[in-house]
Amino acid sequence: MRSSEASLRGVQHLIHGRVRAFLYIAVGLCALGLSWPAAGAPPRKVVANSIRSSPLTAAQQKWLPAEWKPFFAYTRVFSIRNSKHASIVLLVSPNAPRYYRAQPGNSVAQVQLPHALLFTPEGEAIGSLPSAFPDDPPAELRVTFTDWKADFPQRIELFETDPRASGNRALPDLVWDASRKIFVTNQEGHHG
């Protein structure tokens, strides 16, 4: 009898604990729900550097100029997805770490890597980046797709981390030119 009372108390304690936890979560969600509309929805930003990449497919190889051929094996594709998780932009770039790791010896001559290109998932070219992505040694580029309208990014922010004298700095944004269906350089840039 005592043991059944104890187990009943244990179950009640567990239920109370879960109810309490549920209430905390519900209150938290309500608080978030009340604060977001007041401040506006958080702007959608997709940082390409945090996306997992995939190898270049045989079909995608045909999209690229001849000078990319030596880098096909080291080229990666980053799929930029909209809020419905549909792929809308492909960022295609030779991957510097993979390329240099594959070269023999501890000391390697630096090569000029092709600059990253932007494509639609169907293979139409819609722009280029000012360097390879994410690294064009010794610099590293952070690429952020932002200003989403109709589930498509209107702006690409670029920030270069560079040990050379130019230093770490924001590069001019790329903005979507809807009439030409291409991302073009916004010379005014931004200072982030």
Added chain:
Amino acid sequence: MGDPAAAVAQLKAACDRAYDNNLHSCSNAVYDLIKELVNPGETYRQANEFIDYWDENWKSVSLEEGFGLANRGIVVVGGLKVLGGHGHVIAIYPGTKIPNGGYQYFYKPANKYLTLKPTGTYPRALSTSISTTWPGTMSKGDKTVWDPWAKDEAFSNVEFWAPPASF
């Protein structure tokens, strides 16, 4: 200016002293050089401020003109501002032009040393830096004016100036 060879030797010696005494500050190295050979009462400025000052008060010269002047013993400075940053300033070190690049740096993501291949010849540089992570910023005449920036696109924005009294 008297004996050109003596003036060049004087500029070279002043560049060497400026380098040795200011390994971690580009603006202090150039400041020392200007104080010694141009204006003993020069005001110290940081790199971006020096560039603004030269732009308004010194004579802008092309790289080729600067190379010729430095080899007559005249102080020629150069630099590029970084908005929101420190910028970088250098001086042309007298002597023959030498190939850019040719040095190694460690590229951690690949765990390899990469060697920057020469792409041309440029005047030599006096250059020091607070950050020693890029070998091209450290030059006592052994690297070129291109090497601190080490990228044609960036170097094309670097400007050079000489004191107005030199003309």
